Amino acid sequence: MRRSLLFIPGNTPRMLMNASDLHSDSIILDIEDSVLPEEKDSARILIGNAIKMLDYSKCEIFIRINSIDTDFWKDDLIHLVPLKPKCFVIPKVDSFGDISIIDEFIREIENSINCESNSIGLIPIIETALGVENAYSIAKASKRVKGLLLGAEDLTYDLRCIRTKNGIEISYSRSRLVIAARAAGIEAYDTPYTDLLDEEGLINDAQYARSIGFSGKAAISPSHIGVINKIFSPNDDEIKNALEIINAVTSPDNEGYGVIKLNGKMIDKPVIQRAVQIIENAKELGILKE
């Protein structure tokens, strides 16, 4: 499961050396916004040596490169594709074409270094109005696309609205992103909560994101990871309910019935599928033993 995705500034050794101990399921080593233009070269080298020399086995490694409207993204990929991160996170993706260009460029590099094709995934960040409108075609643009990530700060700038704590201004974009991602058979990741001192706000924000179908949430502070992981994990009540459902449908008493009743509620195929998924997730996270 990919519940939490933590941004780590790519040119700060102190942050890179502790990144795998922060309990985030994925870390996003960033060469975009957190690195000054004159330090992009330095960050590429630092990230490269960090991946080669530090132990990141406790988490997945993603790298956020610069957007394709900059002079940096090709050098980012030339330098970093050979390190085979799990995914590249691509900012400001507006259209199918943006992904096609990046997909093709990565393929050329993979072929030139005899790297297995399509072994590196892509996570486009949807952070413009055009990106939201094109979310489904972006999600389907390449087999490499493993999930969509919402970027609310740039998006609200583009929408010419104020970013608020309750997030009402991004409610449509959130729902649209989840539907586009799920329709394409990939994951959806929510935007970071940027108030580092407001834990209650973070809890509400993450609970809302999970309730509408996001699989995980990005973070800009390690202090948010515990809350995010907890909220995006199956809780005790969900696991108990899921086990009751599975026990009921596998009971010999219910054999041959397509739909059964449990505690006054109808149990049919989607309810069973959801229960199976909750149990699988709980097992994967070690909350429930085999």
Added chain:
Amino acid sequence: MNSAIISYPSKAGSFERGDALVEIFPNESGIDIILNSTAISQYGNSISALVNKVLMEYGIKNIRIIINDNSALDFALRSRVETAIIRSSKQRL
């Protein structure tokens, strides 16, 4: 990696904790390493060994290099030396 000739001064890194500020200069003959570190008695030899190893990998035989170390791990120190070399020799990444 081809040999790199240090033709211009350059620098990389910072004084932040966990980092090192590396400055390099052309040198007429030989390798001069000047190391400033709070942990020089404990790690001075290993830092010098790592710097020499990187210089050898890049085929550099003449250089003056100043390392201002603030508890950088090997990955950070190596990176800052490599960046300074590449910047100086004007090689593209």
